[in-house]
Amino acid sequence: xxxxxxxxxxxxxxxxxxxxxxxxxxxxxxxxxxxxxxxxxxxxxxxxxxxxxxxxxxxxxxxxxxxxxxxxxxxxxxxxxxxxxxxxxxxxxxxxxxxxxxxxxxxxxxxxxx
Amino acid sequence: xxxxxxxxxxxxxxxxxxxxxxxxxxxxxxxxxxxxxxxxxxxxxxxxxxxxxxxxxxxxxxxxxxxxxxxxxxxxxxxxxxxxxxxxxxxxxxxxxxxxxxxxxxxxxxxxxxxx
Numbered sequence: 001x002x003x004x005x006x007x008x009x010x011x012x013x014x015x016x017x018x019x020x021x022x023x024x025x026x027x028x029x030x031x032x033x034x035x036x037x038x039x040x041x042x043x044x045x046x047x048x049x050x051x052x053x054x055x056x057x058x059x060x061x062x063x064x065x066x067x068x069x070x071x072x073x074x075x076x077x078x079x080x081x082x083x084x085x086x087x088x089x090x091x092x093x094x095x096x097x098x099x100x101x102x103x104x105x106x107x108x109x110x111x112x113x114x
Numbered sequence: 115x116x117x118x119x120x121x122x123x124x125x126x127x128x129x130x131x132x133x134x135x136x137x138x139x140x141x142x143x144x145x146x147x148x149x150x151x152x153x154x155x156x157x158x159x160x161x162x163x164x165x166x167x168x169x170x171x172x173x174x175x176x177x178x179x180x181x182x183x184x185x186x187x188x189x190x191x192x193x194x195x196x197x198x199x200x201x202x203x204x205x206x207x208x209x210x211x212x213x214x215x216x217x218x219x220x221x222x223x224x225x226x227x228x229x230x
Contacts (some may be wrong), residue, residue, distance in 0.1 A: 084165045
């Protein structure tokens with residue numbers, strides 16, 4: 001049973017749709033991350049939130065818009081996506097200033113853009 | 115710049131045989147190294163880490179990893195492979211940011227296939 005829950009697990013959408021991915025962590029962590037996992041490519045860190053403040057945005061296109069309303073929830077709002085955005089989107093959490101603790105990952109949302 | 119290399123896309127090993135999944139790294143300063151495993155349709159699961167201390171670290175499911183500073187390697191090992199070990203394995207190096215969060219640099223992953 002993962003301490004990080006992502007919904008939905010699968011999402012198919014057209015390029016003109018708007019949808020949101022949700023992540024919830026039950027571990028009492030206060031940092032959250034979005035990653036993109038594409039086949040044959042390293043995991044790409046997209047966004048980092050620390051204490052509900054965005055602290056990193058790795059040149060992600062504006063069609064991806066993150067939101068962190070509190071330390072337990074993280075959203076990724078999607079609009080006007082491109083076929084190359086099809087991937088597995090992973091959420092992770094950790095505790096700020098706890099260097100010996102690993103990140104905990106959810107099971108991801110498999111996104112397919114038609 | 116920090117980086118991680120996993121030179122093998124796939125490793126095949128017979129059940130019961132020892133397995134090694136290779137990882138080399140490039141960092142400035144002391145490395146903080148991690149291994150994660152990903153089973154089909156699942157997220158990444160933490161296996162073990164090296165922060166400091168003993169060069170041989172033990173982790174979950176009987177896995178261990180050997181840190182070798184001179185060769186800048188952190189290979190994952192298991193004395194006797196199980197079919198259930200078949201999965202995608204990621205090596206990662208971590209750097210600290212000023213926000214207290216941790217950016218992981220992941221390798222491209224190595225698919226381990228254990229044959230019955």
